Every structure is written in C-alpha cells, then in structure tokens.
Amino acid sequence: MRAALTRAAGPAAVLLTAAALQAAPAHAGTARHEVVTWAAGADRVGDGVPGRAYRLVVRTSVGGTDARVRLSNVFGDRPLTLDSVRAGLRASGAALKPGSNRPLTFGGARTVTVPAGRTVLSDPLPGALPAATDLVVSLHSPDAAGPATGHGMAMQTSYTAEGDHTGEEGAGNWTSTTGSWFYLDAVSVRTDARAGAVVALGDSLTDGWQSSTDLDRRWPDYLARRLRQAGTAVQGVANEGISGNKVLADGAGPSALNRLDRDVLSHPGVRTVFVFEGVNDIKAHTGVTAADLIAGYREIADRAHAAGKCVVGATVGPFKGWPEWDPAAETVRQEVNAFIRDGGAFDAVTDFDRVLRSPYDPERLLPFLDNGDHVHLNDKGMQALADAVDLTALDCAHRT
Template sequence: MTTVSASRTRLRRLAVAVASVLIAVLCAPATATAVAHSRAADTSRHLQDAPHEVITWGASADRIGDAAPDRGYRLVVHTSAAGSGLRIRLSNAFGDRPLTFGSAYVGVRRTGADAVLGSNRRLTFDGSRSLTVAAGHAAYSDPLPGRWAASATLLVSLYVADAGGPATGHSMAMQTSYTTTGDHTAEEDGANWTQATGSWFYLDALSVRTTPRTGAVVALGDSITDGWQSTGDRNRRWPDYLSRRLQNADGVPVKGVANEGISGNKVLADGAGQSALKRLERDVLSHPGVRTVFLFEGVNDIKAHTGVTAKDLIAGYREIVDRAHGAGMCVVGATIAPFKGWSEWDAAGEAVRLEVNDFIRNSGVFDAVTDFDRILRSPYDHERVLPAFDGGDHIHPNDKGMQAMADSVDLATLDCDR
C-alpha cells in the first residue's frame, strides 16, 4: 500500500470514529430519557398491580362480660371482598390485663361448627403460634397464604389460654357461634364445640390483600345497622344486602363492607358502647382500605330524652366528617328513619329528627346522602315506618326493610374522589 493510500485509510477510520462518538453523545440524553420513562412506566404498572390490604369483615368492639381462661371460641363470620393473605385482628380494647391466645385457626364453614375438610389452617403472630395482647390494645395475625373467595362463611377458632377481667367482643352478632372448654381449634369437626353463643369474642376484623382499585365501606351505626329484627343466621342486615349488591356490580371498585353498628349506640354519649365519636378511630379509621364511611346514627341520641338538640347532633356529625376527611375518606350521610310508635317517641324528638334530616339532605357537608327516611316511612304518616317494612317495634326494619335500605344506596357514591 502506498503512503497516500494508507493516509486516506487512516483518515476514513478517524472520521468514522469521530462520527460514532458524536452520534453517541447526541443520542445519549434521548436514550437515557427513554430508559427513565420505561423504568417509570414499569414502576407505575407495578404500583397499579401491587396488592393492598382491605377489610372484608368487621364488628364493633365493646365490653361483653368477664373473660375466662382455658376457653375456645369458634366464631362464624361472613366476608365481603375476595383476596389473598387473610389476616384477623384480635382485640383486648376493654381488657384491664394482658390476654393470651394459645392458638388460632381459620377454616371454611361446612355447617354448624364443622369446617370443610382440609380447610382449617393455623394462624401465626409474628411467626409464633401464640399471642399476648396488652390491655387496651389489638393485634393482627400474619397473612395466611392462599385465595379467599368473596361472600365466604368462615370459622375463626380461638383458644384463650389465659384471661381475666373484662372481656372484649360484640354482643349482638345475629349469628350463632360456638364455645368449648380447652383447645380444640385444630379440629375440623364440631363435635367438641357444643355450646352456642350469639356473640363474637375478641375478633373485630378480617382483612385480605387485593388490587389497589378495591376499597371498602364501613357502616357506622346503631341497632338498625347491627341488624336487630332481621332474621338471625341469614346475613340479612342492611350492610349484608349492600355487600351482595357490591359483589355483583361491575365497575364498582368498593367491594369490602364492614358492619360497625352497636345496638343502642349514640353519636354523642357513651352507653351501649362508646359513642360514635369515641370509637371512630378504632372501629373505622384504623381499618385498612376504607374508601367511604356510611354514617347512619342519631336516633338513640334523640329518643333518650337527655336534651340533645339538632345543633348538638349536627356538631357531632361535622366532627365525624372532618376526621374522616382528614383520613382521606368520603362520608355518606343517611337520614334518620321515623320511629313513631316506639315508646320513647314524642313530638319534641320528632322535631329534632326533622331538623337533623334537613341538615343531612341540604347542608352539603356530606360527600353524598342516602335518604333512609324517605325509603322507610309510610306515605300516609311520615312519622311512622311503613308497615310492610316494620319489624314489629316501629323502629327496626324487618328483612324487607333492610333490603329496601340497601337497594336505595347509590353504589357510585361509595367511591368519591378525595
């Protein structure tokens, strides 16, 4: 090769090298940006697909007599939202000393106290089979692997090894559960679970992991929400009917329903359970995945003849709404239903009810309103429950009334933007 040819070859190679460097430099920002965008998109998709926890069953805690050691409780519960990684929450909220659970199991109910064969599985707590809960506290189990169906009837079996003082639970379950002496939690048949109870002990919540789009609604209320006068053991409280509607509804991301009603409960004062204002944190705000609070309470404040005014109740509602909004939750307000014919009804209390209902309907304080008053009242006497919906005591709806209440809820209002 001549000197001239060699020089030209070196020049061509140099030019190609320089061009490659320039292309790399010019394209680097675009490539880096594309990579960053790709990674961000992957992260976004991951977050959208990542599961989160949602309450699928709940029951308000209260004091229910005295605790006893060496007792087993097989509690029948009916879930709402489907998911994986089931956890239970055990409460010693009203205890005055530590409470020790020796073991806990969850299984699918077959009938009575019998579990479906092969479904009864042990729960752990930070890897341990036992758990001690301090007075005034609650604790979650570890997630239990596997998929749990929507609207499932489960058996939660607890063995209380050591206990004393006040017991914590939910007295009016409207559901038969079972108790025994000793630890029979691992047994799938119900032969040793011979004593029936109408209360839930120590268990106040179940949650599952599901998609981030899925949320829950908590019904905060009194005996009507708790289900009094509905048919027992049939899940015919109005939140149960609402849950069935939600499970069957397409395009509605709210699937979890927690019933946090207490019979006799008031918004402002303690009595039958702590007031709604006092129990709001434990029974509503502390639960995972809650999208909306459904507030239906106030009739017990009115009929108690303690001088509660509409202004007092409205102030209580405003506080609940403010605290729920502060937690990022929506609030649906429900009007107070008529109760003429109940022994505590009088014209003064009726005037308070009408004033409060006007506030609920027209103030704009709530994110949405459900008009239970309009649904349940008689067209011939707006102060009375429609006879076809009356459970017999002129204040609590029967099964038909419970279903009418649930059917009147606009499902879209349970998922507002907040």
C-alpha cells in the same frame, strides 16, 4: 332460640391452603393492597372464661389472598393470652371443610398476648379467601379473665368448647353456642389496588337487630351483595353498627365520635364512611338538641375527610309508636334530617327517612318494613335500605 340455619360456602371455598393460591384473583402486573373484608364494632361482652375456646363464624365481603385477623383486648384490664388461633372454612354448623383449618401466627409465633386496651394483627395466611364465604376463626385462651372484648349482638351463631379444640375440624366438641363474637375484631385480605371498602357506622339498625339470624340479612349484607353483583371498585363492607349506640354519648359501646378512629378509620382499604346513626341520641330525652347532633355529624365528616375518606350521610328514620317518641323528639329528627340533606357536610346523602316512612303518616315506619316495634326493621326493611344506596356515591372523589 336461635335457628340452626347454615349457609353454603360455595364451590370456590376449597381455600386457605397453599394450593388455593391458584384460585385467587391473579391480576398479573396489578398492584395489590390490603382491604377489610369483615369487621364488627368492639364493646365489652361479659368476662373472660379461662380454658374456653371459641369457634367464630363470619362472612367475607371482598375476596383476596393473605388473610389477616385483628384480635382485640380493647376493653380488657389485663393482658389476654391466646395460645391457639386458627382460621378455616365452614362446612356446616361448627364443622369445617377438611384441610382448611390452619394455624395463624403473630410475629411467627402461634401464641400471642394482647396487652390491655390494645389490638394485634396476625401474620398473613397464605392462600385465597373468596368473597361471600363463611370464614371460621377458632381461638383459645388458657387464662382469660376480667372484661372480655367482642361484639354482643352478632345475629350469627358461633360455637364454644371447654378446652383447646381449635385444631379439630369436626363439630363433636363444640357443643355450646353463642350469639356473640369474642376477641375477633376484623379480617382483611390483599386484593386488587383498585378495590376499596365502605364502613357502615351505626346503631342497631345497622347491627341488624330483628333481621334473620344466620342468614346475613342486615342491610350492609344486602349492600355487599349488590356491590359484588355490580362489580364496583368498592367491594369490602365492614359493619360497625352497635345496638344502642349514639353519636354523642358513650353507653352501648363508645359513642360514634369516640370509636371513629379505631372502629372505622383504622381499617385498611377504607374508601368511604357511611354514617347512619342518631335515633338513639334523639329518643333518649337527655336534652340533646339538633344543634348538638349536627356538631357531631360535622366532626365525624371533618375527621373522615382529613383521613382522605369519602363520607355519605343517611337521614334518620321515623320512630313514632316507639315508647320514647314525642313531638319534641320528632322536631329534632326533622331538623337533623334537613341538615343531613342540605347542610353540605357529606359528599353524598342517602335518604333512608324517605325510604322508610309511611305515606299515610310520615312520622311512622311503613308497616310493610316495620318489625313491629316501630323503630327496627324486618328483612324487607333491611333490603330496602341497601337498595336505596347509590353505589356510585360510595366511590366519590373527596372534595378539596
């Protein structure tokens, strides 16, 4: 059962109204641009249900104005019509702050049809949206059917209703919960041109599996808090982890190679790609070699560099004790990590293996950080990953 925990949106969250523009960072005379403030890796999440409404809770990282949402029907096999999409600020549970729930438009229209295999962007929503805020996107489709696109393991409680209740700010009709995000792909804001974002490309360790639901304790969440406190130029954090994801092979979502353009490089304001993935390729025992994975890492780095992004690589953590571990898999992990550290493909390296491994058996997770299955992390483990990131490495100049 998911805990019924909520976060306070904070005193600055009387937003998404025209008057709230006064609360936005002014930066008079400073150029502004669009930066992703939240995102989640797209995959198939069951089938669409006609007449169902979703009230989806997400947490912003960088603050700004003129929020835009990206809706996705990438895995759909038919057009998806949404006849109401609204954005507001959460009070608690499914209830919104009074006066914050405003309609989003698409080319000036309140109804949008997303073609199969495509995404769409909303028009900018005037007003301010601060950092570290619970944004709630409510949407309704009268005729959804076929494969639905979204993010399966949100580690966040959202809400559903039968019928179009998107315009209601109260929680009365939002009587069911879901642990997934449906059709919502990303949120961006306009902010200081000096600001940028980092995208974490990964698997369940980045997705946050076994961190505390509803408390934003995935390691990218801890990283966002560190960046905000440090006041660095990189402020946006997009979590593009998908549980079970691999670098090379499709399965739990398209592979990192196959989703790099859409899930990472397409987001606005991205300065850095943070690659922390590979354990699922290694432990699957499908004949993947270190050379195969190294070629995959090189391709990710080359494509990201070609797009003008900085690329940080993270070593693969230990997983001895997981049922699929064996000495052959450990040999591949060690060879892969040697390349990540010293192969020269990345602009910077974060040695997560060194942070996570036990000093008594470096092939195992440090018990204090292990959630108990010997591959996934508890909240302390998530925080340890974020604390290990050199914040200056997230703003490196791409080498020429």
